[in-house]
Amino acid sequence: MPEKDIKLLERALERQKKARLMAEKILEEKSKELYDTAEHLKQVNARLMRLVDGDAKETDDAFINIVDPYVVMDLHMNVIKTNQSAKEFLGFDYTKEAMNLSNLVHPDFFQYTIESMQVLLQVGKLKNYTAKIYTKDKVEKFVQINASLIYDKNGKPCAAQGIIRDITREMEIEDLVAKQRKKMDSERLKYSSIIANxxxxxxxxxxxxxxxxxxxxxxxxxxxxxxxxxxxxxxxxxxxxxxxxxxxxxxxxxxxxxxxxxxxxxxxxxxxxxxxxxxxxxxxxxxxxxxxxxxxxxxxxxxxLEFQKEALLVQLEESNKGLQEYAHIVSHDLKSPLRSISALATWMYEDYKDKLDETGQQNLKMMQDKIASMDKLISGILEYSTAKSSALAQTEVDLNEVIQEIKNTIYIPDHVALKIPKALPTIVADFTKMRQLFQNIMSNAVAHIEREKGLVEVRCEEDEKYLKFTIADNGVGIPEKYHKKIFEIFQSVGSNERSTGIGLSIVKKIVDRYQGKVWIDSEVGVGTQFHFTINKKLVNINQFAT
CATH class of the missing domain: 3.30.450.20 (PAS domain)
Structure with a gap:
């Protein structure tokens, strides 16, 4: 072979060798790049799994054993881990099947969910996200979620965690309350029409x-x-x-x-x-x-035309009757939604008492107590509205039987004794008004006794014109500045939360109807004596024991 051809061949082989070396170098660089990328992904995944499964105790210890469902997901909403509550609530086991939370969202809330996820990624946390979802069994649930991002050691977000609260019952209750409110508005509209005409x-x-x-x-x-x-x-x-x-x-x-x-x-x-x-x-x-x-x-x-006075009295009587009916209507309209709210509060306590802490249970109990107080207040207002307007019945009333009935009605603690030195008279009067009169004073007396040995004493005496009754107690006493004020409506002394401030104002109205007076003698720390008189002409005394 000519020398010239040999040199050409050598140069060709040299170029081929260089090309092969360059290709091998490029391949090596690409292989290393792929290897580095794979290693990086492997490290990221390992860090994430350590966060979820191993080293991130701040995640597990704080949340994995909580009562509410707890979920860890990647940044594309794929579930990485859940606690047992979440498994039971959603019906999915992340260890057995893949799950993406977006697939559980009700269509009406899908766009809102996407927007909320963007907020989470931008802000780092999400508060009170509320939506309707489906469980694995296709059961619709309303949930409220509070979520936050999980960051790796370099401060980059690698996952998200959230606590799910089932608010389905709350939403049902809210819907029921709205319906009750709508019903009440309808009733108000109906009675507004009556008033207008x-x-x-x-x-x-x-x-x-x-x-x-x-x-x-x-x-x-x-x-x-x-x-x-x-x-x-x-x-x-x-x-x-x-x-x-x-x-x-x-x-x-x-x-x-x-x-x-x-x-x-x-x-x-x-x-x-x-x-x-x-x-x-x-x-x-x-x-x-x-x-x-x-x-x-x-x-x-x-x-x-003075001769039409009788017609005027009839109109006034009708006016009073209308006022009484109006008071009863208002009382009914107020109590009806109140009963519904009471039932809702009871249901909430029964359904959630195991999930609520002590403060939550106390708050629900307090709500029930306030509802009971409101019911008592409405009843008291109704009694107050009729105390002076309703007609007085005339029946034979044995006041000894009245006192006995009151003893069986009100709560008298074991440490409080009731004393009646001598028999009380039998009169002709309105039995209900007499019971209200004595019961309101006696209840007030019993409620304000704080001694180890309490005493409530009922006495009666008469003169030419009046019967005078005294109900004395050895309670805490009433400061002098309140001696007249306590007979005004919604006025009470002390910190008794169950007092409506109506009872003694009813006493004043009833005593006024029997042309009498009511007053008190009291000394703080010693006790109180309630005195009231009724005109003997209005009660036709049949018997008075001496």
Whole structure:
């Protein structure tokens, strides 16, 4: 072979050798790159698994044994690990089958879930994410999730963890409460229609005496349309001859006083009319006066024609009956949703008492106690509203039997003794009113005895005009500054949370109806004596033991 050809061949072989070496080098670099990538992925996975399974005790110890479902997932929502509660709740076992949490989300909440996941990735935590999901058995559940990212040792997010709370029952209860509220609104609308068409003028005013509501009867009486009355001061709209009286009565409403009075007014047509106004304060949910309500009866004809007094009395009687019916309706409308709320609170306690800590259980018990107090308050208000308006029955009443019935009704602790030195009289009176009278005072006496040996004593004496009763106790006593105030509605002394502040105001109303007086003698730390009298002419005494 010519030397020239040999050199060409040698150069070709050299180029081939260099090309092969270069290819081997590139292959080696690529292989190393692949190896490094695989090793990196392996290390990342190992760090993640150590977080979940081995070294990350702050994750396991804090959450793996909690009662609520706990889930660890990767950043694509693939489940890595769960506790036993999550297995039972979701119906999936991550050790046996792959699971992606997004597949459990109800379609209506899917977009919201994607957006919430983005928030988690950006912020690092997610609070109160609420959605509807499906379990493995296709059972719909409402859940609330609080989640946070898990970071590796370099501070980079590698997974996420979350605690799931089943709020299905809470959502059902919320839905039921909403339905009850809707029902109550419907009832209120129905009774608003009744008020709008009643034959008496009804007006509600706020604390500034601005008219907030006027029914059609009042509009007819005054000659003004409702639009002309709303948010206007009563005294600015109506020309009232005795304005000072109206202003004084308005101030009394702010103090909780209810009464009736007559005013001379001039209607829109300039005609003089005489109105009987029965006014009462209105209260907000905190039992604070928020304004007043007035029922207006036009007395013009009665003023001009005195011989129609009997007809006036009939109308007043109907007015009182209407007020009583209104009080009963309001009581029913308030108690109906209250009973529902009480039932819901009981269900919540029964269903969740094993999952709640001591504070949670105490809070539910406190809710039930407050509901019971509200029920007692509503009943007390109803009794108060009828104490002075309902007719007095006339039956033979043995006061000894009344006291015995009260003993069987109220709770009297073993350390409190009841003493009646001599027999009480038999009278002709209203049995229910007599029982209310004695029971409210005796209950008050028993409730304020803190001694190891308590005593409640019932005494009776008479003079020419009155029967005088005294109910004495050796309780804590009442400071002198409260001796008159305690007979006002919603006034109570001491820290007894079960007291509604209504009982003694009922006592005052009943005693007033029997043309008597009620007062107390008391010394703090010694005890209290409640005294009240009733007119003997009104009770027709049949027997009085001496």
């Amino acid at each position: 009643m034959n008496l003028g009804l007006v509600e005013v706020d604390l500034e005496n601005r008219i907030q509501m006027a029914n059609q009867s009042f509009c007819t009486m005054s000659g003004f349309d409702e639009e002309e009355l709303l948010n206007k001061s009563f005294l600015d709209v109506m020309k009232v001859k005795n304005k000072d009286l109206v202003e004084a009565k308005s101030n009394q409403r702010l103090e909780g006083v209810s009464d009736s009075y007559t005013v001379e007014v001039e209607n829109k047509e300039g005609k003089t009319r005489y109105w009987l106004i029965s006014g009462a304060p209105t209260y907000d949910h905190d039992n604070k006066v928020k304004g007043s309500v007035g029922i207006h009866l036009d007395l013009t004809d009665q003023k001009e």
